[in-house]
Amino acid sequence: MTGNQRGIWDKYRQYIIIGVMYLFYVYPIVQPFSTGIAIGEKAQNLYDLVESLPDGANILMVYDYSAMAFPIMQGIQEAFLEHIWRKDGNVVMISFSPDGPMMYKKLLGTYVQGFSKKEYGKDWVFLGYLPGGETGLTSFMKDIRGTISSDFEGDPIDTIPIMENINLGTDFDFVFDFETGVTMADGFVRQVASVYGIKLAFAMSGGQMMEPYYPDLVQALVYPLPGRAAEYETLIGVPGNATSQLAIIFVGNLFILIVLLGGAISQIYKRLSK
Amino acid sequence: MSTILKRSVPLAITFMTVIILILTFFFNLGPFGETLDKTLIAFATILASAALGLGIINTTKTHVIRIAKREKGQWIYSVALIAALLFMVGVGLLYGAASYEYSLLFDATVGPFKATLMAMFIVWVTPAFVRITRIKNINSMALITAMFLTVIGQSPIGTMFGPVFANISGWLNTVLNMGVQRGFKITIALGLIVMTVRIILGKERSYLRKEVTG
Amino acid sequence: MIIVEGRIIDFVVLLFISIVTVYMMSIADRWTPKIRKIAGIEVIPELIGRATELGRPVHFSTGRGPGLSQTETGPQVLAGLTVFSHVARLCARNGIKLIVSVGQPDTLPLLEEYIKEAYRLENVPIPDITDTLRYHSTEQFSYTSAVTGLMRRERPAANIFIGPTWAEAPQLIISAAQVGAMQLFGTARPALLSWVSAFSDYTLIGEEVYAGGAVISQDRDILNTIATQDVGKFLAIAIILLGVILAMFGSTLIKDLMVI
Numbered sequence: 146m147t148g149n150q151r152g153i154w155d156k157y158r159q160y161i162i163i164g165v166m167y168l169f170y171v172y173p174i175v176q177p178f179s180t181g182i183a184i185g186e187k188a189q190n191l192y193d194l195v196e197s198l199p200d201g202a203n204i205l206m207v208y209d210y211s212a213m214a215f216p217i218m219q220g221i222q223e224a225f226l227e228h229i230w231r232k233d234g235n236v237v238m239i240s241f242s243p244d245g246p247m248m249y250k251k252l253l254g255t256y257v258q259g260f261s262k263k264e265y266g267k268d269w270v271f272l273g274y275l276p277g278g279e280t281g282l283t284s285f286m287k288d289i290r291g292t293i294s295s296d297f298e299g300d301p302i303d304t305i306p307i308m309e310n311i312n313l314g315t316d317f318d319f320v321f322d323f324e325t326g327v328t329m330a331d332g333f334v335r336q337v338a339s340v341y342g343i344k345l346a347f348a349m350s351g352g353q354m355m356e357p358y359y360p361d362l363v364q365a366l367v368y369p370l371p372g373r374a375a376e377y378e379t380l381i382g383v384p385g386n387a388t389s390q391l392a393i394i395f396v397g398n399l400f401i402l403i404v405l406l407g408g409a410i411s412q413i414y415k416r417l418s419k
Numbered sequence: 420m421s422t423i424l425k426r427s428v429p430l431a432i433t434f435m436t437v438i439i440l441i442l443t444f445f446f447n448l449g450p451f452g453e454t455l456d457k458t459l460i461a462f463a464t465i466l467a468s469a470a471l472g473l474g475i476i477n478t479t480k481t482h483v484i485r486i487a488k489r490e491k492g493q494w495i496y497s498v499a500l501i502a503a504l505l506f507m508v509g510v511g512l513l514y515g516a517a518s519y520e521y522s523l524l525f526d527a528t529v530g531p532f533k534a535t536l537m538a539m540f541i542v543w544v545t546p547a548f549v550r551i552t553r554i555k556n557i558n559s560m561a562l563i564t565a566m567f568l569t570v571i572g573q574s575p576i577g578t579m580f581g582p583v584f585a586n587i588s589g590w591l592n593t594v595l596n597m598g599v600q601r602g603f604k605i606t607i608a609l610g611l612i613v614m615t616v617r618i619i620l621g622k623e624r625s626y627l628r629k630e631v632t633g
Numbered sequence: 634m635i636i637v638e639g640r641i642i643d644f645v646v647l648l649f650i651s652i653v654t655v656y657m658m659s660i661a662d663r664w665t666p667k668i669r670k671i672a673g674i675e676v677i678p679e680l681i682g683r684a685t686e687l688g689r690p691v692h693f694s695t696g697r698g699p700g701l702s703q704t705e706t707g708p709q710v711l712a713g714l715t716v717f718s719h720v721a722r723l724c725a726r727n728g729i730k731l732i733v734s735v736g737q738p739d740t741l742p743l744l745e746e747y748i749k750e751a752y753r754l755e756n757v758p759i760p761d762i763t764d765t766l767r768y769h770s771t772e773q774f775s776y777t778s779a780v781t782g783l784m785r786r787e788r789p790a791a792n793i794f795i796g797p798t799w800a801e802a803p804q805l806i807i808s809a810a811q812v813g814a815m816q817l818f819g820t821a822r823p824a825l826l827s828w829v830s831a832f833s834d835y836t837l838i839g840e841e842v843y844a845g846g847a848v849i850s851q852d853r854d855i856l857n858t859i860a861t862q863d864v865g866k867f868l869a870i871a872i873i874l875l876g877v878i879l880a881m882f883g884s885t886l887i888k889d890l891m892v893i
Contacts, residue, residue, distance in 0.1 A: 158546065158549075159546040162545060162546050162549055163542055163545065163546070166545055180575040180578075181575065181578050181579070182575070182578070183578040183582070183585070185585065186589070211533060211772075211773065212525075212529055212530040212533040212534065213530075213533040213534045213536070213537035213774070215530070216534075243471075243772075244529075244533075246516060246517070247522060247525045247526070247529070247530070250517075250522045251526070251530075273516075273517075275464070276464065276467045276468045276471060277463060277464040277467035277468070277702065278467065278699045278702070278703045279703055279704050279705075280460060280463040280464055280467060280702060280703070280704075281464045281467065283460050284457070284460040284461055284463070284464045287453075287456065287457050287460065288457050291457055291461065292461065292464065297516075297517050298517050299515070299517070325800075326773075326799045326800055326824070327799075327822075327824045328698075328799065331704075331705060332704065332705070335704070342639075351824045353592060353596050353600065354600060354823055354824050356592060356593060356596060356597040356600055357597055357600050357601045357604055369573055372573065372574065372575065391575055394574060394575060395574065395575045395576060398570055398571070398574035398575070398576055399576060401566075401570050402567065402570055402571060402576065404548070404549055404552055405552050405563055405566055405567045405570070406567070408549065408552035408553055408554070408563070409552070409554055409560075409563055412553055412554040412555075413554070441647075444637070444640070445636055445637060445640050445643070445644045445647075446635065446636055446637065447635055447636075447637055463702065466702065467699075467702050470700070470702060470738050470739050471738075471771075473738040473739065473741075474738035474768070474770070474771055477735075477738055477741055477768045478768055478770070481763060481767065481768050484763050485763075492786075532774075533774055536774035536775075536777065536778055537774065539778075539804075540774070540777070540800070540801075540803075540804050543803070543804045543807050543808070544803045544804065544807065547803065547807050547832060551831050551832070600823060603823040603826075603839055604823070605866070605869050606839055606840045606862070606866060607821050607823070607839055607840060609650065609840070609861075609862045609865040609866065609869075610708065610821065610839075610840040610842075610843040610862055611704070611705075611708055612647060612650045612651070612654075612865070613650065613654055613843070613858045613859075613861050613862055613865075614708040614711065614712075614843060615708075616650070616651050616654040616655070616858070617654070617855065617858060620655070620658070622658065622852070622854050622855060622858075623711060623855070625711045625714040625715050625718075625743070625846075626701060626711060626714075626743065
């Protein structure tokens with residue numbers, strides 16, 4: 146490598162790296178391809194856990210992520226709703242993130258085929274955004290009606306059929322929290338699993354942080370997304386949004402591996418040539 | 420109100436609240452204990468909601484002052500912020516947060532904005548990530564090896580080679596990583612307990628205004 | 634009054650740690666533990682000194698998000714506030730501009746008080762609070778973009794961040810590094826510690842955040858509570874070792890004990 150070429154690399158390194166990264170990510174959009182899906186333990190666990198729930202179980206589904214994470218969460222959420230509604234699950238949705246209500250509305254718009262087959266108020270309800278984080282969750286689990294009096298649309302909870310037999314946290318059979326950033330996860334372990342012994346699952350990007358609680362306090366832990374989400378979609382037999390993102394995940398991971406290998410090889414070469 | 424009273428009253432409230440919550444959590448105190456517990460937690464939830472409002476007030480105050488002072492290069496952005504804030508709040512109040520109009524506004528502005536910033540984050544971090552993947556010593560070699568095995572094990576690429584990389588990645592995660600995470604969680608929990616005791620006893624007063632802590 | 638089932642051992646542990654804490658505080662006048670030097674705390678005067686030499690401001694933040702009201706973040710923010718009082722005094726003493734990025738609305742009044750107190754103690758005129766304290770947002774990337782822009786405009790020579798952090802940490806660190814700021818980043822949130830350690834010049838990891846606040850306060854009672862944490866750690870290690878040994882012989886005694 147000449148001195149001139151080294152200068153160009155040092156000067157434009159950032160742009161070269163970003164440019165190459167873009168080329169990697171553009172390739173599957175221009176030339177789509179499919180990758181194999183091997184079912185992993187985490188996705189299988191979630192599937193088995195949902196299968197073990199009784200028909201008509203009461204589920205608490207939590208939107209704990211912000212707008213930028215919707216593309217990651219969409220697949221796993223749609224797959225979960227597809228799965229739980231096969232068992233006539235009653236899904237109570239809530240959010241502890243301010244963006245949650247808008248993410249719910251987005252999911253309403255993207256998962257039309259699922260929501261259109263079900264009836265609001267009977268098969269699902271959305272209770273809106275509850276501030277306070279873990280404190281709000283604690284209050285909600287202790288006394289739902291004392292904490293929230295109406296759903297997101299403003300209808301009193303007492304008029305909603307699905308909420309008839311759900312008054313306390315213990316009335317839920319299963320809690321599934323969708324989040325990025327490990328914001329509420331520890332709170333759910335403390336206030337839901339530890340206190341009430343309710344089955345708990347997470348779909349999150351930073352799932353490594355919750356490994357100490359798995360599988361005793363957290364029965365299902367799905368990460369990283371959307372890879373595991375694609376596996377879950379395969380298990381329920383409905384390839385969807387997450388499966389379609391696998392090619393992009395493939396090239397993204399390939400880029401990281403090439404950077405790691407390239408960096409290592411160049412360092413080893415430099416040392417050997419000294 | 421004297422300084423001693425300004426200090427004693429908040430400390431007394433803190434002490435009573437923490438003790439009540441601890442007692443109601445660990446002991447069966449009957450319906451009275453349950454009511455007390457739920458009430459205190461409801462208060463905390465209400466305060467959290469009030470904190471959101473406080474944030475909006477402070478944002479508005481900061482930027483209105485900036486506009487009034489015509490801060491060079493900044494005040495025009497403050498105008499944009501205040502206008503956006505008022506418009507969003509106005510639409511929310513007029514049509515409701517559950518309305519189509521509010522969702523449309525959110526999907527047209529906040530959603531793409533956050534997605535853009537997230538993408539920018541990747542652009543910022545990737546060159547820095549490349550810089551840290553240099554083998555300088557045995558520690559960095561271990562780091563890069565672990566990164567390599569974890570990425571390949573958890574990606575679709577790894578499945579091309581059978582279960583070997585998934586198993587290695589799983590072992591790194593469930594043995595090494597879990598041990599470290601457990602250690603962190605234990606030490607952080609201990610720190611939390613000790614700080615709580617300091618708060619109960621009134622030794623930790625950094626949450627009070629300086630004029631009353633002395 | 635009986636203890637709720639499943640929480641007996643939790644109560645016993647809490648009681649034990651509390652008793653040890655109170656005992657440690659009671660003997661503070663006779664004995665104080667020797668705290669090892671925490672590099673992140675020791676470097677603070679150096680960071681402020683560097684900023685003074687370069688004539689560039691110091692940037693401080695206690696993070697963003699839920700703030701004081703949350704279990705996980707509240708104690709970290711409190712520790713950050715203790716460090717902030719020290720930083721504010723040093724900045725006042727050196728006559729260097731301090732800029733505070735605020736991402737937690739409930740800390741605003743406290744930060745204002747700390748600034749006023751620091752400058753009063755140093756007999757220096759109190760700076761313009763609206764210029765010093767800049768409330769951005771609790772929203773992750775709104776806060777991040779605001780702080781990134783602030784770094785570009787103000788070009789601080791020192792960046793000190795003590796508090797809870799999420800995915801914004803790498804971007805904050807990198808944007809500060811790009812303007813040549815020397816950095817101290819402290820958080821007790823395990824999720825981002827790997828990023829922080831990799832990118833920041835100095836770090837406070839996990840309970841060093843809590844210990845750092847205690848070291849700065851130089852309050853003997855609070856310093857002694859650090860020893861309590863060590864007692865707790867030894868207890869945890871003993872229980873883990875005992876559990877492992879018993880498990881090797883097929884006994885689940887410790888595991889069963891933990892869920893009483």
